[in-house]
Each structure stands twice: as C-alpha cells, then as structure tokens.
Amino acid sequence: MVRALLFDLDDTLLDDRGAMADAVLLLRQRHRLAPDIADDVLAEHWDRVGRDLWRRMERGELDLNGQRRERMRRVFDAGLSDNDADALVADYLEAYARSWRLLPGALDLLQATAHLPRAAVTNGHEPQALRKLEHTGIHAHFDVVLTPQRSGTRKPDPRMFRQALDLLGVAPAEAAMIGDNAEADIAPAQALGMATFHLDARESGRRPADALDWIRRRALPVS
Ligand SMILES: [Mg+2]
CATH class of the missing domain: 1.10.150 (DNA polymerase; domain 1)
Structure with a gap:
C-alpha cells in the first residue's frame, strides 16, 4: 500500500x-x-x-x-x-x-493526493526549481522539496531518494515515485523497492491523469 x-x-x-x-x-x-x-x-x-x-x-x-x-x-x-x-x-x-505551466491533469493529480505526504525530488537548480513551484502555485503541495543543492547528491543516486523517504518518514516499500526519466527517476526507485509510475505526457495511458488512476488503485482511500 x-x-x-x-x-x-x-x-x-x-x-x-x-x-x-x-x-x-x-x-x-x-x-x-x-x-x-x-x-x-x-x-x-x-x-x-x-x-x-x-x-x-x-x-x-x-x-x-x-x-x-x-x-x-x-x-x-x-x-x-x-x-x-x-x-x-x-x-x-x-x-x-x-512560459512555465503545469501539464494537463497535473493539478488534479496533486489536489487528489493531498492526504498523502509528498516530496518533489528534482535535479533542477534549486533557485529555479523553487521559482517554478511558486510560479505554478504548487509549492504548498509538498512537505519536502529536494534538489541537488539541498541533498548533496542528484538522481539517479539512490541516496537522494532515501533522503526524501526519511524526511517523509516512510520506508521505500510504502512509497511511489512518479517521474518521466527512466534512468534518473524510475530505475533507482525500483532498485530501492518503491512502486513507480513512468509518466510521459505525450503518450496515452502515461499522462498525469493516468498516474492518478494508478495511485488510486494503490493508495486507498483517495478522494
Ligand atoms: Mg523530469
């Protein structure tokens, strides 16, 4: 779960x-x-x-x-x-x-998972990553924002994932990683035993709305 x-x-x-x-x-x-x-x-x-x-x-x-x-x-x-x-x-x-904006369905995905602890784990440069979160109005959705500057490591280093999990207070088997990069997001999370959703907004079945359906099947109850 x-x-x-x-x-x-x-x-x-x-x-x-x-x-x-x-x-x-x-x-x-x-x-x-x-x-x-x-x-x-x-x-x-x-x-x-x-x-x-x-x-x-x-x-x-x-x-x-x-x-x-x-x-x-x-x-x-x-x-x-x-x-x-x-x-x-x-x-x-x-x-x-x-030009920064959310992908279609991304805000729904965040709003519908507001009852779960959540971390943003990005390799983006910290000042820019924080500005992106503010500009798109989603900063408040995250309990933790982890960047290479804060972490001292960067994806795909599993230490960055472990730090995020520790800060959220959960074990790998209790958490899911949602990301678009097979090497940086998906492979290391799977190696740690996390569930993963490999998102690709250009592909039917892999969009943010599909990620939400996928989470709903694994994290009940969801609004
Ligand atoms: Mg990415």
Whole structure:
C-alpha cells in the first residue's frame, strides 16, 4: 500500500518541454536567429542539445553558465562571444520563466493526493526549481522539496531518494515515485523497492491523469 509519493518536477508536473519550445521560438523571433529552420525542427534541436549538455554538466564537464552558453553556440552560432551568449541566455531565461505551466491533469493529480505526504525530488537548480513551484502555485503541495543543492547528491543516486523517504518518514516499500526519466527517476526507485509510475505526457495511458488512476488503485482511500 502506497502511503507517500515522490514526484519529479520537469515534464512530470511541469510542461518543461513546452516552456523551452515557446521560449526558444520567441528568442529566435526577437533576435532573428536561424530564420530558415522550421519551428518544430528548431524546438526539437534545442531540446536535444539541452539534454545532451545537461548530461555533460551532470558529469562535471560544464558548469551551469558554461552549459547555457554552449547551448546558444551549438544551436545558433558557434562564434558567439561570452557576452553575446550571456545576453541571449538572459533573454531566453526570461521568456522561459514566463512560459512555465503545469501539464494537463497535473493539478488534479496533486489536489487528489493531498492526504498523502509528498516530496518533489528534482535535479533542477534549486533557485529555479523553487521559482517554478511558486510560479505554478504548487509549492504548498509538498512537505519536502529536494534538489541537488539541498541533498548533496542528484538522481539517479539512490541516496537522494532515501533522503526524501526519511524526511517523509516512510520506508521505500510504502512509497511511489512518479517521474518521466527512466534512468534518473524510475530505475533507482525500483532498485530501492518503491512502486513507480513512468509518466510521459505525450503518450496515452502515461499522462498525469493516468498516474492518478494508478495511485488510486494503490493508495486507498483517495478522494
Ligand atoms: Mg523530469
């Protein structure tokens, strides 16, 4: 029986992919960058480069600013100076923050599970992760918000999951992890003996509303 829930944030509760796409298309329009590339191709390229650089940052090969500059260079112009890249990054981040929104069904999922202890466990940079929670109005849903800065570890390190479980006061077998990343969210939680829901908002049967149905079957009674 599930007595507590751990949630990933980006692309699990927040439409991060959509926010990134909106922001990069606005950036391109404002600065007349890459005018010949179709919207969906640019958004997909931006997403893929971002995920690749994020993995390099997690391996310690780049810091956060280096990763952001490199993304501008790889997508728009390899010859961008640090200053020009930083100006684009600042503009992008502003547009990105204004595009933050929840995935369809995410608010219902949180409201319907309000009787359970819940933790947000994210690899996002803490100041930004907290701003996302505030901006989307869901901060109050979490008893615990765990980021790499607070934890000293990052997913998929099982210690980060254990910390969240300890803070909620439950054993792994009493908790479920809901996340979109097979490596970072699902595999380590399963290895600890937690129940898992591998969410993918783009796929029928794996959306936030499906996660709620899944939780309802495992954590009775649910409103
Ligand atoms: Mg995620």
